[in-house]
Amino acid sequence: MVKRFGAVRALDTVELRVTPGTVHGLLGPNGAGKTTLLRMLLGLVRPDSGTVRVLGERVVPHRAPTGVAGFVESPRFYPYLSAQANLDLLAGLDGRHASVDTVDELLARVGLAGRGADQVSGFSFGMRQRLGLAAALLREPRLLILDEPANGLDPAGMRDMRALVRELAEDGRTVLLSSHLMAEVEQVCQDVTILSAGSVAYHGTLDALRDRAPAPAHHLRTSDDAAAGAAARGRVGIEVEPHRHGGLAVRAETADLDDYLLALAGAGVTVRALAQTSTSLEQLFLAATGEDG
Amino acid sequence: MRYALTLYRWELEKLTAQWRVRAVFGVAVLAPWLFVAALRLQDAVPADTLFGRWVHLTGFATPLVVLVFTTQYALPLLISLVAGDIFAAEDRYGTWKTLLTRSAGRGAVFAGKALAAGTYTVVFVGLLACSSLAAGVVVLGHQPLVGLSGTLIGGGAATGLVLAAWASVLPAALGFAALAMLCSIATRNGPAGIIIPTMVGLLMQLASFVNGVDPLRHLLLTANFEAWHGFFTADRYYQPLVTSAVLSAMYLMSCLGIGYLLLHRRDFTEG
Amino acid sequence: MRRTLVLLLGLVSLAAGCGGPGITGATLAGSLGPTFRNMYRLQQRLLGDTDQSTADNAWARCFRGGAVKPGVTAVPGSTHNSGSGAGPGWTCLVHWPAPDGHTQTLGYEVSVQPDGCYTAQGPSGYVGQQNIRTPDGTTVPNPLYEFDGCFTT
Ligand SMILES: Nc1ncnc2c1ncn2[C@@H]1O[C@H](COP(=O)(O)OP(=O)(O)O)[C@@H](O)[C@H]1O
Ligand SMILES: [Mg+2]
Numbered sequence: 001m002v003k004r005f006g007a008v009r010a011l012d013t014v015e016l017r018v019t020p021g022t023v024h025g026l027l028g029p030n031g032a033g034k035t036t037l038l039r040m041l042l043g044l045v046r047p048d049s050g051t052v053r054v055l056g057e058r059v060v061p062h063r064a065p066t067g068v069a070g071f072v073e074s075p076r077f078y079p080y081l082s083a084q085a086n087l088d089l090l091a092g093l094d095g096r097h098a099s100v101d102t103v104d105e106l107l108a109r110v111g112l113a114g115r116g117a118d119q120v121s122g123f124s125f126g127m128r129q130r131l132g133l134a135a136a137l138l139r140e141p142r143l144l145i146l147d148e149p150a151n152g153l154d155p156a157g158m159r160d161m162r163a164l165v166r167e168l169a170e171d172g173r174t175v176l177l178s179s180h181l182m183a184e185v186e187q188v189c190q191d192v193t194i195l196s197a198g199s200v201a202y203h204g205t206l207d208a209l210r211d212r213a214p215a216p217a218h219h220l221r222t223s224d225d226a227a228a229g230a231a232a233r234g235r236v237g238i239e240v241e242p243h244r245h246g247g248l249a250v251r252a253e254t255a256d257l258d259d260y261l262l263a264l265a266g267a268g269v270t271v272r273a274l275a276q277t278s279t280s281l282e283q284l285f286l287a288a289t290g291e292d293g
Numbered sequence: 294m295r296y297a298l299t300l301y302r303w304e305l306e307k308l309t310a311q312w313r314v315r316a317v318f319g320v321a322v323l324a325p326w327l328f329v330a331a332l333r334l335q336d337a338v339p340a341d342t343l344f345g346r347w348v349h350l351t352g353f354a355t356p357l358v359v360l361v362f363t364t365q366y367a368l369p370l371l372i373s374l375v376a377g378d379i380f381a382a383e384d385r386y387g388t389w390k391t392l393l394t395r396s397a398g399r400g401a402v403f404a405g406k407a408l409a410a411g412t413y414t415v416v417f418v419g420l421l422a423c424s425s426l427a428a429g430v431v432v433l434g435h436q437p438l439v440g441l442s443g444t445l446i447g448g449g450a451a452t453g454l455v456l457a458a459w460a461s462v463l464p465a466a467l468g469f470a471a472l473a474m475l476c477s478i479a480t481r482n483g484p485a486g487i488i489i490p491t492m493v494g495l496l497m498q499l500a501s502f503v504n505g506v507d508p509l510r511h512l513l514l515t516a517n518f519e520a521w522h523g524f525f526t527a528d529r530y531y532q533p534l535v536t537s538a539v540l541s542a543m544y545l546m547s548c549l550g551i552g553y554l555l556l557h558r559r560d561f562t563e564g
Numbered sequence: 565m566r567r568t569l570v571l572l573l574g575l576v577s578l579a580a581g582c583g584g585p586g587i588t589g590a591t592l593a594g595s596l597g598p599t600f601r602n603m604y605r606l607q608q609r610l611l612g613d614t615d616q617s618t619a620d621n622a623w624a625r626c627f628r629g630g631a632v633k634p635g636v637t638a639v640p641g642s643t644h645n646s647g648s649g650a651g652p653g654w655t656c657l658v659h660w661p662a663p664d665g666h667t668q669t670l671g672y673e674v675s676v677q678p679d680g681c682y683t684a685q686g687p688s689g690y691v692g693q694q695n696i697r698t699p700d701g702t703t704v705p706n707p708l709y710e711f712d713g714c715f716t717t
Contacts (some may be wrong), residue, residue, distance in 0.1 A: 036562070042394045044561040063398040070394070076387035076564065080310050089306075092299040093395035139395065338705065343681065343712055346705045441681070441714040442595070443602025443707065501678065510678055519679045522714045527598065530716035533679065 002049050011036055011198045013050070018143070018176060018191070023169045025185035025206075026178035028195035029289050034178040037195070038072045038147050041065070041176075055143060070145025070176075074152065075132025079121035083107065083131055086120055090135050098138060106134045111160050125152040133164070144168060146177045150184055162188050182285045196289040210281060215239070218257065221247040221273040228269050235260060247273075296397035300405025301412075308375065308413060317374055321417055325359055325425035329432040343441075343522070353438040353451040355429025356422060357458065363421060364462055364518035369469045369494025370487070371417060376410040377473035377486030380556070384481040387564035403553050407474060414470045415463060422459035426452070442527035458521035461534055464541030465517035469494060471548035472514075478552045517541050586717050587676055589626040589645030595715035596656050596674065596684060597624035603707040607692075610707070612699040619660055626656040626674065650678040680717040685710045 002012050011033045018024040028034050039045040040052045043059050052059040059065050077086045084103050091098035100116070107116050110130040115123075123131065129152055136144055146165070150158045165175055165188050179185050185192055185206075192209065194202040202209060215237070222228040225248055232240035237256035243249040252260060261271060278286070308314045332338075332348050332355075339345035342361045347354040363371075383389045392402055437445040438454075446454065469490055477486035497515040510516060517537035523530035585591050604619035628647025647654065654674035661667045670691065672684040688694070691708035698704055 039390075039561065042390075044390055044393060046560060063396055064394040066396070072390060073564075076391050078307065078386060078388060081307070085306075089303045090391065090395055092303060093296065093392065093397040095295065095299075095396055135391070336703070340705075340710070346710070346712075350704055439606060439707070441599075441712060443599045443606060443711065443713070445606070516679075519681075522679065522681050523716060526595075526714050527602075528716075532716060 002047060004048050011040070011047075014195070014198075014200055015203075016176070016193050016200075017203070018174055020142075020174050021169055021172050022191060023165055023175040023177055023189045025189035025192040026176060026195060027180070027182060027185055027192055027285060028178075029180055032180075032195040032289065033198040034180075034195055035072050035147055038070070038145050038176070038178060041068065041145060042070065042072065044072070064139075067142035068145065069136040069139035069141035069143075070147070071132045071136060072145070072147040074125065075128055075135065077120045077128065077131060077135075080119065082117050082119055083112065083123070083134075084116040086131070087116075087135060087138055091138055094139050096138075102138075103134075106137055107131075109137070110134045110164065111157075126154060126157050129153060129161075130157075133161075137168075142174060144173055144175045146175060148179055149177065150179070158184075182282045186281060194285060194289060201289055206281070215251040215253050215256070217277045218250045218252070219243055219245070219247055219273070219275045219277050220250045220271065222264065223270045223272065224268075227267060228264055231263055231267050231269065232260060235263075249277075294401075296401035297404035297408070300397060300401055301408045304379070304405050304409030305412065308379075308409060313378075314375055314413070317371060317417065318420060321371075321420040322424045325355065325421070325428040326432075328359065328425070329355055329428045333432055344438075347439050348433065351436040351438050351451075352429030352431070352433035353426075353435065353446075353448075353455055355433060356425040356455045359421065359425040360459060360462070360521075364465075364515070365498055366495075368418075368462070368466060368518070369473075370491040372414050372466060372469050373473035373476075373487040373490040375413045376470040377477050377488075377490055378483040379406050379410050380474060380477040380552075381481055381483040381486050384564065385483060389561050389564060393561065399557055400553070403556055407471075407549060407552075410470050410474055411467055414466050418459060418463060418466055422456060426455055438525075440527065441522060441525040444527050446525070454524050458524055461521040461524070461538075462518050464538040464545075465514045468514045468517070468541040468544035468548070471545040471552070475548040475552040475555075478555050511536060512540065514541060514544050586648060587650050587678075587680060588648045589628070591680075591715055591717070592654065592674065592676060592682065593624040593626040593645050593656060595713050596626065596672070596682070597622060597658070599711065599713040600624060600658050600672075600684075600708075603711045606707045607696070610696060610698050610704055617662075622658055622660040624656045624658045624672075626654055629653055629655070650676045652676075654682070656684060679714075681712065681714040683710065683712050 014033075014037055016024070016026070026034050026037070036045060040047060041054050041059065042064050054065050055067050057065050077083075078089075081089070084100065087103050087106070088098050103116055104113075107113055110133045112127060112130050112134065115127070120128065120131065129149060133146070133149065136146075149161055149165070153161060165177065169175055177185070177189065189206060191205050192202065193200055220228070220240075220243075225242070228248060229240055229242075232238055232250075235256075238250065238252040238260050240248050240250050250257065250260070261274075264271060329352075336349075338348050339358055342358050344354040344357040344361075348358060383392060393399060435448045435451075437447050438451040440446050472493065473486055473490040476489045477483070480486055480489070494515065497513040501510050501513055501515050501519075516533065517540070520534035520537045523533060601619050601622050604622070608615075608617075625645055626647070627645065628649075652673075652675040654676055656672045656674050658670045658672060659667050660670065670687055672686050674682050674684045676682040686708050688709060692706045694706055694709045695703045696706045
């Protein structure tokens with residue numbers, strides 16, 4: 001399928017294979033098309049051409065597909081109704097009934113215990129994010145779609161969210177979680193799809209991605225950069241070139257880097273500073289999405 | 294269908310939770326009493342209005358004067374206040390995506406909202422009718438009403454005719470509700486959904502006063518607002534009611550049809 | 565769908581536009597005459613039925629234009645119902661044969677709305693002031709001074 005916004009080709013033939021019972025990361029820089037893809041999966045946006053299928057069912061742009069729930073961007077509710085009333089309403093739209101007990105339990109699960117009777121207008125951004133998760137869980141989905149769920153959460157909130165997402169996957173639910181931060185995805189996902197300018201740049205496990213990853217990058221300052229550069233020549237597993245902010249840019253795995261630093265000492269070059277500038281996955285992510293510079 | 298009814302129930306709940314709706318209902322109940330109180334306190338009569346000169350003679354004139362005033366100036370506005378916002382409110386709160394990512398389809402959402410707006414319209418007209426009839430009869434008495442052929446209409450018959458007159462404006466009232474809903478869907482903007490039907494109503498009212506556009510006059514939704522005049526003559530006539538009710542139904546169905554198509558085709562790429 | 569709509573619209577405008585006789589001198593007179601009789605009866609009732617005169621034989625003749633001065637009893641060239649269309653500027657002469665054979669004539673200025681409802685204003689010198697006083701002392705509008713009526717168009 002294809003989705004355009006004017007001249008922008010937001011999405012072009014995306015296929016996601018998500019293993020049931022896992023957390024799948026949907027990675028991509030801002031504007032990559034993550035939200036647009038998730039909207040399509042939820043039936044909010046129709047493709048310009050082609051069809052969207054999820055869980056073996058063709059998505060019709062009339063309702064959410066069976067077994068799929070979630071939210072895109074920040075979840076929204078009726079501010080003049082209580083959290084309980086909002087969830088009640090949404091349960092009704094699923095043909096269910098949300099008893100006070102069910103709702104209380106759900107709210108406790110997402111960290112909103114005792115707030116059911118409060119009007120949503122008094123909720124902070126993070127609380128609405130949590131309520132959005134509760135609203136999605138109310139539908140008891142097989143596939144849970146979360147679009148940048150950590151946005152707007154405080155560090156404790158992010159930790160809770162991650163724990164909850166892992167827990168859900170352990171319960172056998174499949175979670176599709178989008179993010180523009182590799183670090184966030186790395187902590188909860190087994191598999192990732194990297195989206196870049198509307199098409200898939202990588203699809204597979206994080207481990208396989210790590211194998212393909214370039215070595216971590218470092219910024220090295222020495223007493224004699226020229227000698228240090230010469231010392232690297234001919235060594236395997238290490239790449240050294242002048243850094244754009246002065247000093248040297250070094251890409252190497254830890255063991256190779258250790259050997260190299262010992263060699264430098266042996267050659268009479270002292271190390272003034274050494275800092276890791278990016279992990280290997282971030283390297284790969286940036287490379288895959290063409291944001292390497 | 295089940296979803297549409299669930300949604301309908303929730304739309305009513307959402308409506309009654311809003312101060313705007315409560316305020317409009319409060320006005321519908323209280324305004325007629327203030328009007329008769331003002332009439333009671335002074336001698337002047339709204340003689341320009343049909344039945345206006347008899348307001349001191351009988352309380353049955355009150356609901357008819359209120360009916361003329363309301364349909365001429367206020368009804369499209371008071372209906373659009375809710376019907377023109379019922380879809381755009383979801384845009385304002387950004388809740389379309391919340392609503393449409395459940396099992397209920399867009400058709401059910403549309404039906405629930407349309408039913409709720411229709412219910413609001415009927416309840417509002419009913420409240421205003423009953424309140425103005427009660428205010429008139431309680432404060433100004435239930436003497437016979439002078440009909441539009443000069444015959445006297447006794448209390449029982451007058452009550453029935455007054456209620457029938459109010460009921461007879463429901464087709465156009467619902468037509469305006471449908472127009473407001475269409476504006477609400479098309480503009481995705483509450484104020485536009487309220488202002489556009491109100492202006493259309495006033496323009497139609499203006500056009501119906503102009504002579505020389507006679508065939509056109511019958512195509513105006515507001516023609517239905519005058520159809521009850523025939524109830525109060527010695528030889529009652531219903532032709533205007535029948536034609537204007539058919540016309541109102543056509544307005545209603547085209548507005549709802551177009552509105553549904555717009556909602557059905559909409560891509561929810563924002564919010 | 566669109567064709568049905570056009571067809572329906574056509575039907576409605578036909579039914580509405582060409583169904584009735586429209587607003588003419590004859591239709592107006594046919595409504596105003598009987599309404600005047602009823603209003604006369606109402607005035608008598610409000611005044612306490614003191615004199616036994618009736619207007620049960622009164623009839624009207626309406627035509628467009630020919631502004632009447634209040635109390636003018638006969639206007640040349642007004643022997644037929646004539647004219648058509650809504651608007652102000654209608655004149656209706658109410659002829660009121662008394663039992664003694666003498667016919668009194670009152671000129672009403674009439675304004676007709678497009679929907680067939682009209683307001684007729686009488687010559688105050690002949691029909692009385694805007695308000696009259698009932699026997700119990702309350703002031704009420706004089707039905708003959710100004711009255712509304714409606715007829716099917
Ligand atoms: N409503 C819209 N109108 C026009 N362009 C849009 C709209 N929504 C998204 N886009 C464009 O589509 C592309 C993908 O956007 P989006 O799916 O929101 O990206 P992401 O969620 O990955 O940040 C971007 O280029 C964005 O500018
Ligand atoms: Mg996004």
